Amino acid sequence: MPVVRYESREGIAEITIDRAEKHNILTHQVVDELHDAWVRFQGGDDRVALLTGAGDRAFTAGADLRDIPHDLWRAVPSVGVAVDKPVIVATAGHVVGGGLVFVQSADMAVAAENTVFSYPEAKVGYSGGLISALAARIPHKIAMELLLVGGAIDARRAYEVGLVNRVVPTGTQVEAARALAREIAGNAPQVLSMLKQFVGEVLPKGPSERAAIARARVAAVNSARDYHEGIAAFLEKRKPVFTGE
Template identity: 70%
Template sequence: MSTVRYTSNKGVAEILIDRADKYNVITHDVVRELNAAWRRFDASDDRVAILAAAGDRAFTAGADLRDIPHDLWKAIPGVGVQVEKPIIAVTAGLVVGGGLVLVQFADLAVAADNTVFSYPEAKVGFSGGLISSLAARIPHKLAMELLLLGGSIDARRAYEAGLVNRVVPVGQQLEVARELAAQIAANAPLVTTLLKRFVGQVLPKGPTELAAHARAGIEEINASEDFREGIAAFAEKRTPRFAGR
């Protein structure tokens, strides 16, 4: 069954992690389907995307610790998939680990007032490292408090730190995000794309993020038609016919 749903309406894509009964925990399937959703969004006529999750208990409780998806980077827009169109994250309840990474790489965020952000990897004993660029998006000391203590901050403190744009009563977060998305969708798409691209060049990138960019590029080559053609031509002892895709 699908763990991520994609809908589109009037230039706005809504991407929903749909595992409310499991606190929207990030599994291998979620990673794979988020990657596909970002690719679909990037190739579509939609101008802005809303990333949300089912229910109000958790945006996500983080990675499935029984089978950790160490390839989380593939699910992150701007890391596993280059997405130059705006993205709005919508949160409620728990936002743990990889969920915080998803929010940090979104362009805007709307948080229900019951949202709690945390990053407990130091307590668990593993890390993917993508969280490091959080320090480029919120004050350094607050980022280090989250990373080194494995503590948490509520929606109000996240708003004060600039991690989220709006804090609203539970149940109103998606409605507010849709209002913001409609405003963005009505703007000039060439301009919004340009500005997002330029801002991406201004923001510092952590070592895991840079490594993920390189790995994503290599995997694109290894999954290409030209790769298959080249291997087939070698095996058949003929000149390859590359198509550039």
């Protein structure tokens, strides 16, 4: 069964991690389906994406320790998939580990009052390193306390340090994010794309993020139609017909 829902309305792609009964934990299947969702969003007509988790208990409780998706980078917009359109995250309840990576990578975030952000990987003994970019999004000392101590901050504190744009009553976070998305969707797409790209060039990237972006670009080249055409032409001893696809 699918674990990620993609719904398109009013030029907005609503992407939902749909495992409320499991606190929307991150598995290989979730990563695969999120990756496909970002590819669909980037290649489609939707102008803004809204990423959320089903229910109000958890945006995501982080990685499933019985099925750790060490390729989480593939599910992160503008890292695993080049996305030049705005992304908004709506959170509620627990936002753990990789969930915090999604929030830091989004352009905007709306948090329910019951949201609690945490990154406990130092206590578990593993990390992909993508979280290092958090220090470019919020004050350095706040980021380091979250990462090194493995503690947590609530929605109000997250707002105070600039991690989220809005704090709203629990249960209204998706509708609040939709309202924000509708405003953005009504603006000039080329301006939005240009500004997002320019801001992406200004924000520092950690080594794991840079490596993941490079790996994603290489994978895209090596799975493109031109790749298959080039190999086929070589084996058939003919001139390849490349299309740029």
